[in-house]
Amino acid sequence: MENLKNQIFSSYKRNPVLYDEIYDKKGQVKEVYSKLFNLYGEHSISDFVNLNEKAKASFFNQGITFQVYDKKKTKEKIFPFDLFPRIIPPEEWAIIESGAIQRSRALNLFLWDIYHDKKIIRQKVVPMELISSSTNYLDQMTNIDPPGGIYNHISGTDVIKHNDGQYYVLEDNIRCPSGVSYVICNRTALKRALFGVFNHYKTYSVTNYAENLLDLLETVKPNGVDAPNVVVITPGMYNSAFYEHSYLAKTMGVELVEGRDLFVENDFVYMKTIQGPQKVDIIYRRIDDAFIDPLEFRPDSTLGVPGLFAAYKKGNVTLANAPGTGVADDKAIYTYMPEIIRYYLNEEPILNNVHTYHCSRPKELKYVLEHIRELVIKPVDEAGGYGISIGNRLSSKEVERVKAEVQSNPRKYVAQPILSLSVHPTYIDKNESFEQRHVDLRTFTVLGKDKEFVLKGGLTRVALKKGNLIVNSSQGGGSKDTWVLKPQ
Amino acid sequence: MSLEYFITYKAENTYEEWVHEAYWQFLVVPEENDSQQFIGVDFNNSINARHEFSINGYGFKTIRVHPKDRFKEITFEANFKLIKKKINPFDFKPEVDRVKSYAKIQELDFKVDFDAHLKTTVFTSVPNEKKGLFEFDKDKSIFDNLLALNQFTYKHIQFDAHATDVHTTLKEVLEIRKGVCQDFTHLFCALARANGIPARYVSGYLHQGNGYFGDSQMHAWAEAYVPYVGWIGFDPTNDILADTNHIKVAHGKDYVDCSPLKGIVYTAGKNKTVHSVQVNGQNQQ
Numbered sequence: 174m175e176n177l178k179n180q181i182f183s184s185y186k187r188n189p190v191l192y193d194e195i196y197d198k199k200g201q202v203k204e205v206y207s208k209l210f211n212l213y214g215e216h217s218i219s220d221f222v223n224l225n226e227k228a229k230a231s232f233f234n235q236g237i238t239f240q241v242y243d244k245k246k247t248k249e250k251i252f253p254f255d256l257f258p259r260i261i262p263p264e265e266w267a268i269i270e271s272g273a274i275q276r277s278r279a280l281n282l283f284l285w286d287i288y289h290d291k292k293i294i295r296q297k298v299v300p301m302e303l304i305s306s307s308t309n310y311l312d313q314m315t316n317i318d319p320p321g322g323i324y325n326h327i328s329g330t331d332v333i334k335h336n337d338g339q340y341y342v343l344e345d346n347i348r349c350p351s352g353v354s355y356v357i358c359n360r361t362a363l364k365r366a367l368f369g370v371f372n373h374y375k376t377y378s379v380t381n382y383a384e385n386l387l388d389l390l391e392t393v394k395p396n397g398v399d400a401p402n403v404v405v406i407t408p409g410m411y412n413s414a415f416y417e418h419s420y421l422a423k424t425m426g427v428e429l430v431e432g433r434d435l436f437v438e439n440d441f442v443y444m445k446t447i448q449g450p451q452k453v454d455i456i457y458r459r460i461d462d463a464f465i466d467p468l469e470f471r472p473d474s475t476l477g478v479p480g481l482f483a484a485y486k487k488g489n490v491t492l493a494n495a496p497g498t499g500v501a502d503d504k505a506i507y508t509y510m511p512e513i514i515r516y517y518l519n520e521e522p523i524l525n526n527v528h529t530y531h532c533s534r535p536k537e538l539k540y541v542l543e544h545i546r547e548l549v550i551k552p553v554d555e556a557g558g559y560g561i562s563i564g565n566r567l568s569s570k571e572v573e574r575v576k577a578e579v580q581s582n583p584r585k586y587v588a589q590p591i592l593s594l595s596v597h598p599t600y601i602d603k604n605e606s607f608e609q610r611h612v613d614l615r616t617f618t619v620l621g622k623d624k625e626f627v628l629k630g631g632l633t634r635v636a637l638k639k640g641n642l643i644v645n646s647s648q649g650g651g652s653k654d655t656w657v658l659k660p661q
Numbered sequence: 662m663s664l665e666y667f668i669t670y671k672a673e674n675t676y677e678e679w680v681h682e683a684y685w686q687f688l689v690v691p692e693e694n695d696s697q698q699f700i701g702v703d704f705n706n707s708i709n710a711r712h713e714f715s716i717n718g719y720g721f722k723t724i725r726v727h728p729k730d731r732f733k734e735i736t737f738e739a740n741f742k743l744i745k746k747k748i749n750p751f752d753f754k755p756e757v758d759r760v761k762s763y764a765k766i767q768e769l770d771f772k773v774d775f776d777a778h779l780k781t782t783v784f785t786s787v788p789n790e791k792k793g794l795f796e797f798d799k800d801k802s803i804f805d806n807l808l809a810l811n812q813f814t815y816k817h818i819q820f821d822a823h824a825t826d827v828h829t830t831l832k833e834v835l836e837i838r839k840g841v842c843q844d845f846t847h848l849f850c851a852l853a854r855a856n857g858i859p860a861r862y863v864s865g866y867l868h869q870g871n872g873y874f875g876d877s878q879m880h881a882w883a884e885a886y887v888p889y890v891g892w893i894g895f896d897p898t899n900d901i902l903a904d905t906n907h908i909k910v911a912h913g914k915d916y917v918d919c920s921p922l923k924g925i926v927y928t929a930g931k932n933k934t935v936h937s938v939q940v941n942g943q944n945q946q
Contacts, residue, residue: 291773301773305780312777312914313718436727439713467925468686468725469718479684479925480725483715 181218182210184606185598191609192336192595194259205262205658212370213257218605225256225600228362237358237416252355253651255600256366259612259633260374263660269332269340269616270627272524275514276345277328277618277625280501282517284324288314288497298516299509302533306584308554309499311462313469317486319495321393321622326493327386327457328620332524333613334595341525341592342510343613347494347502349459352632353382353617354417357424359654360630375659377629382617383424385628389621390455393491401454401491403427404444406435408460408476418459432460437480440487455491462496504553504587505531527592532583541588542576548588549642550575563591563642594642597653599635611636614655629657662747662944664905668866669939670739670879672922677930679731685924687724688717689879691743691865692909700742707736719918721911743908744945750894750902757889759802765888766803766857775859775886777914778850784915785851785862788832795852803858807885807895810856814849814897827916842881842898843916849883849897850915859886861912863894864919868906868940877938879921884912908940 187196195206202210213221232251261269286293287304294301304310329350331343360379364371387403394401407418409431422429428444435444435453443450458465464474469482484490500506506513508529514522530537530548541548545564552560562575579586596609612635617628633653636642643650670689693699704712710728717723724739765771772779781787787794795813797806817838824839831851834844846862853860860883867880882896882903894903903909913919926932 294773295770297769301769301776305776311718315777438727440715468684468923472923472925475925479686479727480715482718483723486716486718 181213181216181221182598182607186608188596188609190336191593192334192338193609194334194595194597194612205260208373209258209260209370212373221256221600222605224366228256228366229254231362231365232358235358237354253635253637254359254362255651255653256363257598257600257607258363258654258656259597259614260656260658261614263658265340266629266657268523269614269631270629272332272340272342272522273328273330273616273618273627274625275518275520275523276330276342276510277325277347277620279510279514279517280328280345280347281322281324281620283506283513284495284498284501285322286517287500288324289316293513293516296516298512299506302584303503303505303509304500307500307503307505309462309497309503311497311500313482313486314495314497318488319393320395320488320491323393323493323620323622324495324498325501326390326393326495326620328618330524330616330618331613332616333592336593336595339525341527342507343527343592344504344507345502345510346615347498348461349414349494350615350617351414351417351459352615352634353628354420355652356617356628356630356632356655357382357420359632359652363654374656375661376656377659379628379630382628383421385626386421386457386619387425387427389619389624389626390457390491390493392621392624393493394454395488395491398454402444402452403455403457404430404435404453405457406430406432406460406478408464412459414459421457432475432477435478435481437478437484440480440484440489442478442481442484442490453490455493457493462499465492465496504529504551505533505584508587527589530588532579532586532588537588538579538583541579541586545572545576545588547591549591550579550586550588552585553587554585561643565591591642594636597633597635599637599651599653601637608639610639611642612653630655631657664745664747664868664942665945666741666743666745666866666868666908667941667943668739668741668743668908669937670741670921671736671937671939673734673736673935674924674932675734676732676926676928676932678928679733680728680735680926680928681731683726683728683924683926683928685726685737685922686715686717687726687737687739687922688721688864688911688919689739689921690714690722690724690910691741692721692911694909696746696748696905697908698744698746700744702742703740705738707734708732710735719911719913745905745908745942747905750904753890753893755802755804755890759799762803762888763799771888778859778861778886779854779857780914781851781854782915782917784830784847784917785854786831787848787851787855788835791835792855794835795856797856804887804890804893806856807853807858807887807893810849810852811895811897811902812900814845814852815900818845818848820845820898827920845898846881846883847915849885849895853883853885860884861892862915862919863903863907863909863912864916864921865907865909865911866938866940867896868908868942870906870942878936879910879938880907881916881919882907906942 325347329346405422442453463471465477466481467474468479511522532538548564550562594611597612598607599610615632619626633655635651637651712726821839850860884892
């Protein structure tokens with residue numbers, strides 16, 4: 174019935190097998206979306222398109238773009254966006270938020286442990302191979318106490334809703350998770366275009382991210398520093414997330430630097446300025462571990478700061494995130510998250526984990542090879558959706574290739590059942606209509622000394638290709654503003 | 662009884678084009694330990710650039726240089742003075758009990774404690790088909806097996822100063838069976854680890870009074886951990902145990918952790934580096 178009087182959804186095709194975020198099983202618009210649905214319904218699709226185009230143009234004009242890497246060339250793109258938001262009701266958000274904090278805290282304790290006594294391994298909760306064979310484990314971090322005891326200051330927890338209506342964590346990103354600037358820009362664009370609509374809901378603000386980030390980073394300043402000098406270090410303007418690096422520096426009110434703007438003297442870090450060297454105390458680094466210091470890690474890195482690690486080891490500078498955190502966002506560690514949470518926090522996991530098969534275990538490898546068509550095969554150490562194979566989408570030739578690859582390097586792969594990500598009505602330019610597209614949600618958690626913050630919102634990523642399950646921006650995904658509603 | 666050593670480390674760098682920015686980090690200062698008492702270091706360079714001391718990620722002392730002016734040539738010279746106790750490498754309490762020792766290396770706690778020096782690295786991985794190149798004889802003690810491994814390594818590779826370089830992998834070394842101290846040490850470490858014994862790469866100086874191989878460069882040898890005994894130094898290039906002639910600088914998983922000179926130099930054109938080392942010793946009462 175609602176469908177009939179709503180022009181912009183008149184051609185919306187609902188596949189009842191999929192979990193739709195706005196329609197319930199009977200095809201009725203869910204309570205939480207009904208106001209929005211009616212407001213949009215008063216307009217025609219061309220009204221919507223006009224507004225949408227304006228919103229997109231503002232992204233271009235502000236330079237909110239990212240780069241996509243290809244074998245041949247890199248391209249600058251805007252992150253596709255549409256003006257129909259995703260709404261998360263308070264009771265669902267409470268689960269996501271407490272679950273994200275729980276995971277971030279557990280991972281932080283895990284990192285402390287594996288760089289100190291390694292109790293979790295000695296007590297056989299996780300196998301030693303996970304660490305000794307991980308290329309992201311840094312021996313140099315052994316027995317270093319990071320300021321405030323924090324390793325993963327910033328975590329990006331990716332969750333999806335399965336067709337059972339429950340949230341599942343897909344992965345924990347605790348190296349340099351990106352995307353938060355889009356959350357804020359999406360909100361700004363939506364509010365500018367549709368303030369009247371936005372105003373009908375009591376939605377949490379997302380623009381307080383930068384001030385909270387700065388506040389929490391300052392809680393982990395080095396010992397003896399009074400008013401810490403914070404900088405953001407970027408690999409430079411050719412990095413896919415450069416816009417975000419500059420955005421975060423600007424909104425925190427701190428300097429954005431590249432490696433060549435910093436130097437180390439007597440194990441202190443300084444920034445070159447026209448007034449002379451200025452000491453730096455906290456570095457939010459958006460450069461991977463391997464590149465942060467050519468004297469300690471990759472010698473061919475021109476992005477880092479020679480001597481930075483020695484300054485860090487001495488406790489003279491805070492690095493966020495700490496070096497060596499990558500070992501914990503290895504997808505093989507992910508599979509032990511329920512055990513890790515129970516071990517350190519003595520709590521049951523709040524968010525579900527997706528069952529994972531370790532190809533390094535002969536029995537599970539056998540299962541994976543026999544059921545490859547029902548599984549997603551993921552390399553354990555790649556980010557951004559690169560190298561993922563979805564079993565039921567492979568040609569028989571590709572199946573053989575993936576099987577051979579997995580067999581030749583089983584430690585490198587894990588496999589998970591193909592999840593059915595929930596779908597959300599998404600405006601599709603090409604067809605000038607709303608269609609169901611799969612979505613996930615990246616949340617952002619910040620840990621400080623005895624303090625934590627979860628951004629009440631997040632980046633809803635949309636797989637724009639019909640039926641596609643990979644939502645990463647580098648794989649052609651789009652995004653949506655995400656409204657977390659305040660309790661009534 | 663002890664020996665007083667005077668060590669000179671020299672690195673001469675010449676560049677075709679002006680160098681406008683450069684960082685160097687030297688890992689050449691002898692370690693202070695039970696048998697090495699450090700007296701002093703004098704470090705200088707030909708362009709009077711400032712230097713500073715620091716500690717690297719593995720806890721070893723480094724010297725860093727970051728010149729503020731451009732240059733085409735720079736020579737570094739470090740002079741060290743230290744006292745080395747006379748060591749009889751065979752003077753230690755032998756393993757308590759062979760069976761107990763072999764049981765020890767199977768324990769999870771042991772594997773966790775020594776993980777860093779049990780895992781293989783790019784430079785210490787033996788190709789699959791050669792994994793069983795040297796297998797321990799469980800009827801002998803771990804120490805005796807390590808002595809045999811030392812000799813095996815010494816015989817398996819022929820010393821040749823020109824056959825390999827710092828990038829040569831074990832796979833290639835095992836094909837040509839020629840190499841320098843670094844290659845001998847990598848092979849020793851790889852095979853000790855393959856048998857469950859923690860082994861670490863040691864970089865340092867060798868006093869060459871006795872016709873040992875070492876070619877007036879920095880030397881490399883290995884330390885292996887014998888349960889209930891401790892770390893023992895093996896020099897597979899010379900088929901001896903490390904002794905008073907071995908002056909240790911640093912240890913690590915392989916050469917990469919211990920490379921004496923790391924430099925980031927921004928320049929076009931070619932460059933050349935010549936290293937030299939001199940070790941002089943004198944008996945002390």
